[in-house]
Amino acid sequence: MSEQQVTQEQNESQEQQVAQEQVPERFSLFPGCIAKNMYPSIEKSTRIVFEKIGIELLDHKYSCCPAPGVFRGYDRNTHMTLGVRNLVMANQDGVDVLTICNGCYGSLWEANHMFKKSKENQEFVNKMLEKIGLSYDGSTEVYHFADILHKHLDDIKANKEIDLGLKVAIHYGCHYLRPSEKHPDINPEAPHIVEDIVEALGCESLEFKNKLSCCGAGGGVWSGAEDVALKILDDKMNKIEEVGADCVVNICPFCHLQLDQGQAKLKTHKVPVLHLSELIGLAFGVRPKHLAMHTHMVSTRDIEKKVKKAKKESD
Structure with a gap:
């Protein structure tokens, strides 16, 4: 291969990389x-x-x-x-x-x-x-x-008013990571997108067993076999509680539904459940009531108290 061909391929590769990094506003x-x-x-x-x-x-x-x-x-x-x-x-x-x-x-x-x-x-x-x-x-x-937010990490950091200081258990859910061709640059067995965002907010991302497993609601299980769905959720929540998580953060409303309402049905767990956008909103200094977090089944009051304390410490 000639030097000119090598240079051309390098330029094409750089152009493709720039195109991938550019996202709409x-x-x-x-x-x-x-x-x-x-x-x-x-x-x-x-x-x-x-x-x-x-x-x-x-x-x-x-x-x-x-x-x-x-x-x-x-x-x-x-x-x-x-x-x-x-x-x-x-x-x-x-x-x-x-x-x-x-x-x-x-x-x-x-x-x-x-x-x-x-x-x-x-x-x-x-x-x-x-x-x-x-x-x-x-x-x-x-x-x-989540992908767009990850590309705007600098903007997230610039708008952050509070280092939340929360211990967070991340739940990805099934349809984000698979099929893997949706995210060819992400290892579905070791993703980092949500972890990077959570840590940028001053939170600790916890590792726990079966972190990438289903919440239990997928494939019609939630509506067709509720006992099975709740058993799967119960196992997941046990693993999350073992590592001392302050809250579970998800990127899917259907997973959120299972994690939130499922805990209410089980009556054995009370770990607050936040969609990633809600967590970012808190770090931006938005009041929980303005984020409508009172609509959750599992109370978020403990999280609100910790965020309020973190705000006082950062002022």
Whole structure:
């Protein structure tokens, strides 16, 4: 290989790296069903945090993503078409989609991926969309909010008013890490994205057994076999309590639902559960009431007291 060819390949590699690092400064927010209907604190916290770091979130007329554990199991083409229909809403305004839920992220990412990789899929979907006066060109991208926040770590640090000092047990959830092709630069067995963010807020990220295991709600287990779902959760919460966590931090409203309401049903655990956006909001000095954290099933009062104490110490 000539020196000119080597230089050309190096330049192309650098250009690709720069392109990967560049992310949009405005997105269409896809809130999903759980956050919208059951945990307004998650959507509200997300909007507050993204506004503070200078990212604009737009609203569009979305439907269910649709849920990966249900629709996809019955008919992949229907699942793909419904997912793409959502992407069209953002596509019409020339913006990409930001999700705050692992399930929504998985569904929309996969629908987009399936559409792009097959001309047959493109023809099928657009034939369906044509019936409602829509079409899709595949140019919209789907992002998970945690990835965007990680790319804005400096902005998060700049807006931080309180070093929280909390001991945090991180729960990733299944649909964020897998399939691994969604995040080719992340080792699904040893992720670091949420850890980096949590530590930037002055928290300690705890390691515990079965950290990357399912919360117990996935695949329809939560609605179809509640006793099994609660048994899985009970085991996970035992491991979290063993390491002395002040709270559990998640990046998915459906996992949040299981971790929060599941503990209330078990009545044997009382570890506060926070969506990552809520934790960041607290570090930004936003009052818990303004973040709507009072809507949680498991009380967050102990966390609020510790944050209040940390604020006094930092003043």
